[in-house]
Amino acid sequence: MSDPLIMQAIARLVPNGARVLDLGCGDGALLAYLQEHNGCTGYGVELDDANVLACAQRGVNVLQLNLDQGLKVFADQSFDVVLQIDTLQHLRNAEVMLRETARVGKIGIVAFPNFGHWFNRLSVLRGRMPVTKRLPYQWYDTPNIRVGTYADFADLARKNQLQVLDSFGLQHGQEVRLLPNLMAGTAVFKLQRR
């Protein structure tokens, strides 16, 4: 998710000077943006070799770790913000990682593709899994192994005693606050432990 509009929308949720852990940081663009514009410090976690290299080339701290093995190297509440931007849908242990995010960070920010978006619903209504710019994969080759909606995630947060500080949809980089589960391709939640 290196779309500048989306990056800016996420960055607006991150306090200036925050210590940030970016889980599934990709090529490090968001972390570099937060360092430059929000005066943040911290680390990205990434598994993919090419992304790790891209982070090293940008000069952001990157840790090559497998999120499916948990966040053991990070102490409780050791980050102001933990980001999971377009990461959750790839995780086998998505629920554990959500709890871990809230353990390690004072605030967690989670963004993921919303399968409740009307376009996706229409597609399923026609009897087909959605293939869009946001979800460009076929059902048989998609890395998105956790297929959920904005409303589903709200339930998961509640189940894990996480307080939703803010939540909205993102569509074309714009915040969607009216019927986000229907109107937005991306769901964004800002959470903390109760």
Add this chain to the structure above:
Amino acid sequence: MQLKRSSPTRYRFFSVIGFFIADMSLIATPQSMSFEAALPLQSGASIRGYSLSYETYGTLNADKSNAVLICHALNASHHVAGVYADQPNNVGWWDNMIGPGKPLDTDRFFVIGVNNLGSCFGSTGPMHTNPDTGRIYGADFPVVTVEDWVNAQARLLDALGIEQLAAVMGGSLGGMQALSWTLQYPERMKHAVVVASAPNLNAENIAFNEVARRAIVTDPDFHNGHFYEHGVVPKRGLRIARMIGHITYLSDDVMNEKFGRELRSAVNSVTGYKYSTQEVEFQIESYLRYQGDKFSEYFDANTYLLITRALDYFDPARAFGGDLSKALERAICKFLLVSFTTDWRFSPARSREIVKGLIDNRRDVSYAEIDAPHGHDAFLLDDERYMNVVRAYFAQIANSLGGAA
């Protein structure tokens, strides 16, 4: 810890290529620096009147900010990169990593390779004369630690007029020295690059070292470490020590791929076996014997004991009740750590312990865990992902120097 050699033809091919490239670019010149003043050692002993062999590559910039120190592991020396003018096949042990245009680019950095005290490649070691007794040190060479080596290296930098290093880099035992630098001289360095290393050795690792040491010490030719005056070398012990070491530097997969159960020379029987318990039957036996023989020709037995002991003793967390995070509080530089997934001698889990300690102290650290098949030896080999990450890290350092070279 040495590069595994491939088949003779492939080796020759690569050495010809290596020679060609090195010849085009980098001629190394070994130098030596003498130190009269006694160096206090961790054990309480001291050593005086010693010398350190070293090599430098590249040019120290005007504000002396581009120096990088390379620390070596068990079986290596100050000859890190390039070749000698009169020995075109004698390629430095990290020549794939260091040189003009290489990941650690000697066109931008001033790189220093130094041979540690107690070694057998030039710096003062057990085969040299003790100035206090006029006798060859032998087993009386003082036990040196990683911390002692770092102190000796710092003295060399003093003599070279280098106050602060852009980076200290090392793999395996060399990585331990780089890590120790960050604790002993935190103000004297900006970056540490720690490859395939560990915050200490675990019991299994000490056990391997102990088997190797017992092989040497129980060789009748060892003479309690004073074999020099008997005109013999405890080659049997050295061979076995090297064979054990070699097994631990490789991965199961690589060994199986390279040797499998292949026989050296099948005889005309149903199975091809010779039905002998002592002759070389399998290729892996032949390989290990060859490596052991080669090693015993040039490596010093007392050096092997000293260096494996230095490995065993290294444990910066020990003074902090085993709390590595507490120990790493003193480290203020930026870090790059690299480990290799199939390295079971210095496993990724050990590197992650260091990473965790640094994160606990909110230090800048990057960590690459390279999915390479070659075991511990991978740190000396050309894995593109490994090379590229190190290249990117040093490029960032070079840019922070403001383009000065």
